[in-house]
Amino acid sequence: MFAPIRGLGEIRAMSQSPATAASARKSPFDRALDLIERLGNKLPDPAALFMIALALTAVFSALLEGREVRVPKAGGTFDLLTVQNQLSGKALVTLLSTMVKEFVNFPPLGVVLVAMLGLGVADKSGFISAGLKSLLGVTPRVLLTPMTIAVGLLSLVAVDAGYVLVIPLGGVIFYAAGRHPIAGIAAAFAAVSGGFCANYVPTALDTILAGLTESGAKIIDPKYTVNPLCNYTFTIASSVLIVLLGWFLTDKVVEPRLKRLTIDGDPAEMPKMEPLSDKERKGLRFGVVTMALGIAGLALACLPAGSPFRGPAGDLTERTAPLMGSIVPLILILFLLPGIVHGKVAGTFKTHRDVVQAMAKTLNTMGYYIVMAFCAALFIYSFNTSNLGRLLAVSGANALASMGLPSGVTIAGMILVCTLVNLLMGSSSAKWTLLAPIFVPMLMQLGISPELTQAAYRIGDSSTNIITPLMPYFPLIVTFTQKYHRATGIGTLISVMLPYSLAFLIIWTLFLVTYWSLGLPLGLGASYTYGQ
Numbered sequence: 115m116f117a118p119i120r121g122l123g124e125i126r127a128m129s130q131s132p133a134t135a136a137s138a139r140k141s142p143f144d145r146a147l148d149l150i151e152r153l154g155n156k157l158p159d160p161a162a163l164f165m166i167a168l169a170l171t172a173v174f175s176a177l178l179e180g181r182e183v184r185v186p187k188a189g190g191t192f193d194l195l196t197v198q199n200q201l202s203g204k205a206l207v208t209l210l211s212t213m214v215k216e217f218v219n220f221p222p223l224g225v226v227l228v229a230m231l232g233l234g235v236a237d238k239s240g241f242i243s244a245g246l247k248s249l250l251g252v253t254p255r256v257l258l259t260p261m262t263i264a265v266g267l268l269s270l271v272a273v274d275a276g277y278v279l280v281i282p283l284g285g286v287i288f289y290a291a292g293r294h295p296i297a298g299i300a301a302a303f304a305a306v307s308g309g310f311c312a313n314y315v316p317t318a319l320d321t322i323l324a325g326l327t328e329s330g331a332k333i334i335d336p337k338y339t340v341n342p343l344c345n346y347t348f349t350i351a352s353s354v355l356i357v358l359l360g361w362f363l364t365d366k367v368v369e370p371r372l373k374r375l376t377i378d379g380d381p382a383e384m385p386k387m388e389p390l391s392d393k394e395r396k397g398l399r400f401g402v403v404t405m406a407l408g409i410a411g412l413a414l415a416c417l418p419a420g421s422p423f424r425g426p427a428g429d430l431t432e433r434t435a436p437l438m439g440s441i442v443p444l445i446l447i448l449f450l451l452p453g454i455v456h457g458k459v460a461g462t463f464k465t466h467r468d469v470v471q472a473m474a475k476t477l478n479t480m481g482y483y484i485v486m487a488f489c490a491a492l493f494i495y496s497f498n499t500s501n502l503g504r505l506l507a508v509s510g511a512n513a514l515a516s517m518g519l520p521s522g523v524t525i526a527g528m529i530l531v532c533t534l535v536n537l538l539m540g541s542s543s544a545k546w547t548l549l550a551p552i553f554v555p556m557l558m559q560l561g562i563s564p565e566l567t568q569a570a571y572r573i574g575d576s577s578t579n580i581i582t583p584l585m586p587y588f589p590l591i592v593t594f595t596q597k598y599h600r601a602t603g604i605g606t607l608i609s610v611m612l613p614y615s616l617a618f619l620i621i622w623t624l625f626l627v628t629y630w631s632l633g634l635p636l637g638l639g640a641s642y643t644y645g646q
Contacts, residue, residue: 142222144371147643157604160266160589161225164489167584168496169619172200175500183508185551195501208441209496220491222277222586225442229278232446234476235469239457241449242283244398247290247390257476259301262287263360266305270313276306277587279445282594295598296610297369297379303591304360306613308581310542311354311572313478319542323568326546330554331564335607340380341639344565345435345572348629355625359617367613375606381600384605401452408448416451429567479597504548507535511552521560522627525570528553529623537582558644569626571641577619580611605640 157163179199184192199205217223236242253261262284269276281302288298311319321342328340390398416423416430416437425435453472457463463472497503510531519527535545549571557567579585583604595602630642 116324117264130582136644142257143580144338147371152606153247156385160583160592160604161489163400163487163583163604164486164493168489168493171342171493171496171500171502174332175200175341176202177495178502178505181505183505183512185508185548186505195504197501197505198499200496203569205499208499209492211400212237212495213492216495220487220494220586222590223484223487223491225482226278226590227477228442229445229482230476231473232449233279233282235457235472236449236453238472239397239453239462240394241398241401241453241456242286243290244390244394244460245402248398252262255293256294258287258291258298259601260357260361262298262301263305263309263357263364264353267313267356268309268315269306270319276302277590278442280306281591285594289598290375293377294369294372296375296595296602297374299591299594299615300368300610301334301360301364303580303611304618305356307585307587308576308611308614308618309353309356309360310576310579312349312356312575313574314350314353318517320345320349322543323546323572326543327554327564327568330550330552331558333551333555334558338564339565340568341637343638344640345569347636348574348626351634352622352625355622356618359621360614363613363617366609372610375599375602377598379596382478391460393460395442397456397458397462400459401456404455405448405452412448413584414469433616480593482596483593490586490589494584503538506538507545507548508552510535511549515552515556516543521557523564524557524560525566525627526623528557528567529574529619529626531568532571533578533619535573536578537583539554545575546571560587561643561645563641563644564643565636566630569636573622573626577615577622581608581615583608 158166159507175197176199178197181197183195185195200209204585233242262280266276266280266284269280281299284298284300284302285295286298288301324340324342324344326340327344331338331340415421419428421430423435423437423440429435429532430437454463454469457468457472463469513526514524514527514531517524517527532545532549535549547572550568552572554564554567558564582588588607592602592604592607599606629636633642636642
């Protein structure tokens with residue numbers, strides 16, 4: 115039976131403890147986070163911030179017009195990147211003519227809206243709430259955090275599904291358990307985005323990065339090959355580290371600070387706290403059976419060697435596999451159908467119009483996100499077209515290469531460079547496309563294997579995802595947190611996520627160095643050294 119939990123009033127009481135007593139006990143780190151939050155929340159609205167960034171991109175691209183940077187390629191050749199002036203007449207006309215296309219094709223937009231249709235029906239019907247209540251009845255409250263983080267890491271198999279599925283559910287689970295919902299969102303966000311390159315199952319990213327690493331290695335050794343699972347053992351170990359570290363940070367650092375944030379969201383949108391009724395219990399059973407049948411049908415469709423879900427090489431998880439491209443529609447279907455069945459059995463849906471209204475109400479709450487997505491799409495298009503991000507990335511990498519530092523220090527410096535580049539460029543593959551031809555050959559000449567270089571890149575590629583507003587899904591996370599605390603702004607979210615970001619960066623780097631020094635297996639067909 116569903117265990118008693120704290121209600122909204124008790125959570126509010128927790129969040130409104132006297133500020134004076136708390137401030138007297140604040141550590142320097144807490145005061146620093148408070149300062150970051152205050153300064154961050156004084157920034158303009160996120161949508162306006164993206165438009166300001168767009169204007170700055172145009173100005174700096176005009177000032178640096180024609181600046182060139184060379185990116186090495188296999189065979190001793192180079193790609194020449196040139197800063198493109200975004201204030202030129204041609205660039206402005208191109209922006210105008212492609213504005214609608216860039217907005218419509220903004221990757222997170224379709225992913226979010228399509229997935230939210232199915233999740234909205236499952237939510238409004240009561241299916242998600244009933245499922246979470248049953249889950250909480252068998253899951254110890256103390257294990258909610260590691261469970262949320264572990265699921266967040268696993269969701270990376272489904273590409274971007276974690277952003278639209280696991281992160282909002284993290285808030286719902288914590289709220290239903292009487293804990294601060296933003297702590298649940300933070301834990302899930304830290305796993306899905308901050309622990310982006312740690313996992314216990316192979317993902318499409320392994321293949322993408324390995325291909326780019328191999329291209330970089332061929333600059334030095336044309337016959338060099340990189341196994342797609344060359345970091346697999348390290349990513350498994352890293353996933354354990356991220357779960358444990360995220361668990362500690364959420365429960366001991368992040369959630370205690372969140373008690374000062376009142377829960378002032380719309381009560382009608384909050385998960386219901388009452389025990390399950392007989393109808394709800396019956397609806398949940400039918401809904402779960404419907405979802406299980408859907409998953410079983412999908413598995414049967416994927417099993418045959420000639421399945422249309424398989425990619426050209428016969429793999430289900432390769433980048434071009436139709437299954438990978440169908441993840442979001444599958445989320446829609448696998449939540450829509452159980453939601454409808456639960457609603458019919460539990461009595462929350464009377465007719466098909468109730469289903470349509472559930473979809474409409476869900477999308478009504480996404481208006482603010484759509485505005486931010488429009489502004490973000492324009493900025494990211496202009497920033498990428500200007501080549502400013504590429505110029506900064508390659509310049510930073512070249513500067514590190516010219517220092518001639520010891521191997522271990524160079525690895526740490528590389529992680530730091532990748533971390534800083536990550537604040538400006540969201541795409542993992544785009545960053546490694548630029549950096550692999552520089553770092554991989556450079557470190558090979560120091561006797562460091564391409565596989566170890568790639569492992570180091572994965573750390574830098576993950577750690578600062580959760581604190582940069584330029585990450586495409588960052589505005590969506592702000593929207594999720596505003597459901598529970600309406601005044602949440604960029605500064606609030608950054609201050610909440612900064613402990614994860616700093617801890618992941620420092621401890622994960624030390625973990626790699628220790629892992630390296632102990633000679634533990636890095637992955638399949640991988641070594642730590644080259645040419646020795």
